[in-house]
Every structure is written in structure tokens, then in C-alpha cells.
Amino acid sequence: MSWSMVELGKLVEKVSSWSPLKSDSETEFNYIDLGSVDKNKKVIDSKLVSSVVSSKAPSRARQLVQHADVLVATVRPNLNGVALVSNDFDGATASTGYCVLRAKCGELDSCYLFYWVQTNLFISDMMSNATGANYPAISDKIIKQSKIPLPLLAEQKRIAAILDKADAIHRKRQQAIKLADDFLRSVFLDMFGDPVTNPKSWDVGSFSDISILNPKAEKYDDELSVSFVPMPSVSTNSRMLDASDIRAYSDVKKGFTAFKENDVLFAKITPCMENGKAAIATQLENGIGFGSTELHVFRPLNICYGPFIYSLLHLPLFRKIAANNFSGAVGHKRVPKDFLTDFKLILPPEELIFYLLKSPITALFIL
Numbered sequence: 001m002s003w004s005m006v007e008l009g010k011l012v013e014k015v016s017s018w019s020p021l022k023s024d025s026e027t028e029f030n031y032i033d034l035g036s037v038d039k040n041k042k043v044i045d046s047k048l049v050s051s052v053v054s055s056k057a058p059s060r061a062r063q064l065v066q067h068a069d070v071l072v073a074t075v076r077p078n079l080n081g082v083a084l085v086s087n088d089f090d091g092a093t094a095s096t097g098y099c100v101l102r103a104k105c106g107e108l109d110s111c112y113l114f115y116w117v118q119t120n121l122f123i124s125d126m127m128s129n130a131t132g133a134n135y136p137a138i139s140d141k142i143i144k145q146s147k148i149p150l151p152l153l154a155e156q157k158r159i160a161a162i163l164d165k166a167d168a169i170h171r172k173r174q175q176a177i178k179l180a181d182d183f184l185r186s187v188f189l190d191m192f193g194d195p196v197t198n199p200k201s202w203d204v205g206s207f208s209d210i211s212i213l214n215p216k217a218e219k220y221d222d223e224l225s226v227s228f229v230p231m232p233s234v235s236t237n238s239r240m241l242d243a244s245d246i247r248a249y250s251d252v253k254k255g256f257t258a259f260k261e262n263d264v265l266f267a268k269i270t271p272c273m274e275n276g277k278a279a280i281a282t283q284l285e286n287g288i289g290f291g292s293t294e295l296h297v298f299r300p301l302n303i304c305y306g307p308f309i310y311s312l313l314h315l316p317l318f319r320k321i322a323a324n325n326f327s328g329a330v331g332h333k334r335v336p337k338d339f340l341t342d343f344k345l346i347l348p349p350e351e352l353i354f355y356l357l358k359s360p361i362t363a364l365f366i367l
Contacts (some may be wrong), residue, residue: 003151008101009144011108015100016064020057020093027054030092031061034073037083039232040242041171042118044071044083049092063094068110070101072117075137077126079232084114099140109153111160116148120245188311195312195346196321202346209347210305211298213340217258220288222250227284229291234265234277239310241265241279243289252290257297261287264298264309268335274323278313280306296340304354312345 020027028051036048052061065071067090073081075097085092094100101117103110116122125146130136151159193200207213220226227243228251234241259265261284267277272294281289298313300306312318321343326333 003149005147006150007145007147008113011104011113011148011150012144013102013104015069015102017062018064018093020052020054020061021059023054025054028052029054029057030089031057032065032071032089032092032094032098033058033060034075034081034095034097037071037073037081039079039081040235042080042082042084042114044086044089046088049089057093058095060095060097061093062096063098063100065092065094065100066090066102068103070103070110070114070117071098072101072143073097074099074139074143075135077123077130077136077138078230080118080123082114082117084110099143101143106153108148108150109156109160111164112156113148115160115163122146122148123245188308188315191352192346192348194317195315196317198346200346200348202348204344205347206342206344207298207309207340210302211264211300211309213299214297214337215299217253219253220249222248222253224249224288225285226252227289228252228256229265229281229289231267231272231277231292231294234267234272234279234291234295236276239278239280239307239314241281243281243284246285247290249288255293256290257293257295259289259291259295259297260284260299262300262303262306263289264300264306264313265291266296266298266313266335267292267294268296269294270323270326270333273335274319276314276319278310280310294334296335296337302350304350308353 020029031050031052032044033048033050036044036050038045038048052058065085067085067087069085071081071083071085071094073079075081101113103113126138126142127136129142130138150156192202198204225246226249228245228247229241229243230245233243233245259281261281263281265279265281267273267275298309300309322335322339325335325339327336328334
């Protein structure tokens, strides 16, 4: 069954706005800024929502939002900064950096709309219409001129309900992965000890003994499909990454960092590094990925070294040492390659690492 494609602008209502700075009374309100939306979880993070008074409100604080409104960030559409307004933020004020989509009752289901603006089709459409090389952006007009497949309302609700269940399963899986990674770090310290003080007197070497750091990119057929992994798709609390953005090699072969299946990725720029952004590249399209130039890539010489390297990079102590060796200006500080090349790390016997990572108990958590 084919559904008609309808312009979003015909399915949403006009949203009220106000100017807090021109308000006659000193009003306090919740302000949803562009940084208030968690781009990975697609939710408004209450910790990042400011409570401001009208006399000190940012000039972009203008749009009055309601429960079930869908927010779509108009800057950097590739990052897909979208969220569904919950009851907690009913009546809040959103930045003009968002296009606020309020579904018309009886015509468009807000949850269905929310899932639609997360699709690759919508994101690709927005990216193709974005302007500005260094700070790509789209307008409300472009978003509202885009088209959405429109089944009957009952079918929209049915689809949204299925996606709600899938999303809940995904979140539980992410929680399980985080617990597994916490377990892995605990096992790492218990098995190998503090990698800096080396209480178990392991041999000491360098990353070059177990991996290739920032390997040279290979060339492929321009039409080959590969995974694209921007920095927001690299997790801060688990080894997983989102490799679902599929692009042609010709679109990413220049200006991005190349990596392969089972490579270990490590964010080198502040604050991503301090926040723990690191991952083991898995489930890549055709085993190949491209991502931010702000990533260091470790290619393990033996697959068993991947989780070992990841565990070491993810240790708070390692990140603290790395931060003390930053180079560059404030706001653009990075972990230099020389630091990783010169870093002295413990080198337990390969057999022990292999045993740890392949033991029946550990396998339940890390494979």
C-alpha cells in the first residue's frame, strides 16, 4: 500500500511566540536552548534546561512550546537534534534555533511525526538543502516544505506504538551494554591492576606493540556503501557506536577519518575526550567506516587486543593523564598523536588477555 506524501507545513499548526525582553513583568521560565537536547537519546535533558527571568533572557528565547510538540534543530541537520516535548516542559520557551512542529489534531500523530524526523530520508533531505559549509543550517520553511508519508491516523498511531516498543527495547539494551562495560573495566583492573603503577609488574611497552595508530586510509570504489559515524554517534558510556548512517564512499573519502571493523576509536578533542567518547567499531557497512577527524584510530594487531585497548582508553585515570598532555588553544585542545605514541602501557601476556576476553563469564558481557 502506497501512502500519499504531504508537506509538513499543511499538517502542523502555527506556534505562538513572545519577547521576554519586552515583557512588562519579571517572569521566570524554562528555556530550551540548542544545547538542551541530547542528540543521542533524542530527549530534552532537564539538567541542560535553564531557568531564566525575562529581563535576562537570550534574544533567541521566543517560541512557546506545548506537550507533544516536536523540536527540530535548524543548525547542523546532520546531527539530528530532535526531541518530543514532554509534560515537564509544557509552557517552556524554546530557542528560535528550533523549528517547532505542532501536529494538527486529527490529521497527524505527534509521535509518528517524531519518529519520522529521525529517519535517514528526512535527515538526508535536510542535509541536501542546508546552506553554509562550516555551520550548515536549514530554515523553518525548508522543514515545512519537506514531505512526510501520511497513512490514516489510526495507522500512524499503530506505527508509532510499534516504534515506541522498539525504542524501549533499544534503551534497555543500551543500559545492559553500559553495565557490561562497567563490568569489563572492573575485571580489567582486577585482572591487570592499575596500568600506571603496575603493581603486578607486567612487561611495559607501547600501543605500537599491540596496534597500528591512525593507519593509512585505503581506497575503494566510489559507489561502495560505508558507514558514516559523526562524533555524536560515538558513545560516552559504552563501547558501542551508531553505524546506521550509510553513505557512498565518494561522499566521505575526503575530510574524514577512515577506520575498519574492530578498530578502536578514541576522541581526541576536548570535551569529548574527558567525557569518555571511545568505541570499538562494529557492524560497519561492508566493514568500513568514516567519521570525525577528531578521532584517533587504533587497529589491533590481534582482535583480542581491541577490548583491552578500549578498556585502557576508557579508564578515568588514563583520560586524566591524557588531558594533562593536551596541546592547542583553549576550546580546541586535543590529545596529540605523540602522547599516544610515547605512552608506556602494561603488556600482560597475550594468552592472559585472550583468556580474559574469551572466558565463558566475560563473554556474556563483552561479545
